Amino acid sequence: MGKLAQREGLGPGGKTGEVIAQTLVEKFPQDVKITKATQNRVFATVNKPAWLNVAAFMKDALDFDHVTAVSGVDWLEEKKMWVVYHITSYANRVTAELIVELPRDQLEIDSISNLWGGANWHERETYDMYGIVFLGHPRMERILTPDGTDYFPYRKDFVGGRRV
Amino acid sequence: MAEMWLNMGPQHPFTHGLWNLRVKLDGETIVDADPIVGYLHRGWEKLAENRMYPQIIPMADRLCYGASMSWEHLYCNTIENMMELEVPDRAKYIRTIVLEAQRIGSHLMWLAALGTDLGSYTIFLYSVRERELFLDLMQNLCGARMTYNYCRIGGVRNDVPANFERDFDRVLTHFLNRMNDLESLMDRSSVFRLRMEDTGVISGEQARNLGVTGPNLRGSGVEYDVRKDDPYEVYGDLDFRTCFEKEGDSFARYRVRMDEMRESCNIIRQAIKRMPKGPYRLKPPRNAPKGKTGWAHVEDPRGEGFMYVIGNGDDHPYRLKVRSPIFVTVSAAPVMLIGYKIADVPAIMGSVDMCLGETDR
Numbered sequence: 001m002g003k004l005a006q007r008e009g010l011g012p013g014g015k016t017g018e019v020i021a022q023t024l025v026e027k028f029p030q031d032v033k034i035t036k037a038t039q040n041r042v043f044a045t046v047n048k049p050a051w052l053n054v055a056a057f058m059k060d061a062l063d064f065d066h067v068t069a070v071s072g073v074d075w076l077e078e079k080k081m082w083v084v085y086h087i088t089s090y091a092n093r094v095t096a097e098l099i100v101e102l103p104r105d106q107l108e109i110d111s112i113s114n115l116w117g118g119a120n121w122h123e124r125e126t127y128d129m130y131g132i133v134f135l136g137h138p139r140m141e142r143i144l145t146p147d148g149t150d151y152f153p154y155r156k157d158f159v160g161g162r163r164v
Numbered sequence: 165m166a167e168m169w170l171n172m173g174p175q176h177p178f179t180h181g182l183w184n185l186r187v188k189l190d191g192e193t194i195v196d197a198d199p200i201v202g203y204l205h206r207g208w209e210k211l212a213e214n215r216m217y218p219q220i221i222p223m224a225d226r227l228c229y230g231a232s233m234s235w236e237h238l239y240c241n242t243i244e245n246m247m248e249l250e251v252p253d254r255a256k257y258i259r260t261i262v263l264e265a266q267r268i269g270s271h272l273m274w275l276a277a278l279g280t281d282l283g284s285y286t287i288f289l290y291s292v293r294e295r296e297l298f299l300d301l302m303q304n305l306c307g308a309r310m311t312y313n314y315c316r317i318g319g320v321r322n323d324v325p326a327n328f329e330r331d332f333d334r335v336l337t338h339f340l341n342r343m344n345d346l347e348s349l350m351d352r353s354s355v356f357r358l359r360m361e362d363t364g365v366i367s368g369e370q371a372r373n374l375g376v377t378g379p380n381l382r383g384s385g386v387e388y389d390v391r392k393d394d395p396y397e398v399y400g401d402l403d404f405r406t407c408f409e410k411e412g413d414s415f416a417r418y419r420v421r422m423d424e425m426r427e428s429c430n431i432i433r434q435a436i437k438r439m440p441k442g443p444y445r446l447k448p449p450r451n452a453p454k455g456k457t458g459w460a461h462v463e464d465p466r467g468e469g470f471m472y473v474i475g476n477g478d479d480h481p482y483r484l485k486v487r488s489p490i491f492v493t494v495s496a497a498p499v500m501l502i503g504y505k506i507a508d509v510p511a512i513m514g515s516v517d518m519c520l521g522e523t524d525r
Contacts, residue, residue: 118375
């Protein structure tokens with residue numbers, strides 16, 4: 001991995017996952033909890049109020065430049081939902097998995113599509129499937145389901161049929 | 165002159181599937197664009213939640229019939245990461261070989277489609293003819309031409325057939341000769357270059373920010389390849405280069421894919437030479453622990469494919485998220501289209517390599 005970090009064409013780089021995890025915890029001691037960090041992976045949970053600040057810090061100071069995915073997860077029994085962000089740094093070749101937990105009766109979170117344009121459709125899809133509203137998103141509309149859909153199909157309490 | 169919105173699609177020859185591109189025109193110039201997808205939405209992720217882990221493999225094939233090996237491999241890789249399985253070495257090599265053969269097949273299918281978009285049936289016929297050889301190789305390997313159902317959680321379904329190395333060697337030698345024909349057919353065609361050069365320009369900075377991945381990103385000068393920079397299977401042990409171009413136009417994206425096909429031949433040759441003997445599959449556990457997560461990302465022929473899975477304590481996944489590279493790339497279509505003429509749309513969107521099965525899921 002050390003050899004890779006010196007390759008040309010990708011900016012400065014050189015921060016490992018451990019360093020990034022350390023920096024995040026020092027900057028946001030209250031709000032970021034690292035569950036695991038290796039050379040090219042960071043796993044963390046982030047408190048919802050601090051999420052936009054954490055994301056902006058990752059973009060500006062830690063060279064994260066690509067949103068791989070935004071996924072919703074419905075934990076029906078625990079009455080909560082997760083929004084799971086996978087964000088990649090091309091320069092450092094590190095992918096971070098950040099979990100933000102939302103209570104199921106207040107499904108709102110700050111949008112990051114003004115930081116990374118690539119998150120735009122991911123967030124729209126998560127809204128479409130789970131009803132999680134991304135505040136500040138330029139166009140919070142349904143994307144995959146047909147016009148007039150009035151339910152959120154990937155929620156666990158929506159049962160569309162079951163295989164026996 | 166009054167501006168107008170024009171629907172290109174859902175039924176339009178350039179769409180390569182079922183999607184709608186709304187473009188706002190001032191005369192012939194595009195001033196705004198709005199891609200609309202979802203016509204092929206099947207609720208793939210919800211369907212997966214109601215199936216056992218092995219039952220999802222053939223479903224993953226159907227995410228993109230043009231590159232099904234890539235998707236079923238990604239699925240198996242994700243589940244292996246969650247279950248913390250170490251795949252036997254021989255299976256890793258076999259997977260690498262078939263993934264690269266699939267990449268060549270997929271790129272040839274793209275080239276054929278691009279040829280028809282630009283009105284050249286010769287390109288279509290030549291590239292489909294070469295693709296047939298790779299489909300034959302796959303058929304020899306697993307009996308299917310397009311939806312293979314070949315990868316398994318913990319390995320591959322069967323060992324390679326007799327004369328596997330010889331057949332691959334013959335096809336690659338033949339194909340590399342044909343590549344020269346294909347390239348001279350297009351690179352020296354003034355019509356082709358006129359329509360591809362300086363159209364659909366997207367800068368490296370924009371492509372990076374908008375989540376464009378794969379050959380489309382490398383066409384804009386960003387030298388990032390998951391195979392090289394976050395190696396999976398045996399890519400870390402093989403010697404190959406990341407193909408990229410600086411221009412960021414349609415022609416650059418075309419050049420990247422052509423170079424990648426040569427590079428894939430190189431990878432296959434190396435992998436066949438180093439392939440060890442031994443088991444090709446292990447017996448995976450039936451169930452995954454509740455709440456355990458795993459994810460993997462791979463270099464799909466179209467970009468960065470990604471899956472994220474959560475176990476449920478039984479033999480069904482609790483959640484299976486799929487990231488489709490083209491779903492994100494098409495959201496950047498307005499950047500590539502605005503400012504160009506409406507006649508450039510087929511060339512620009514053709515150079516992106518659309519696949520609607522994975523976009524809509």
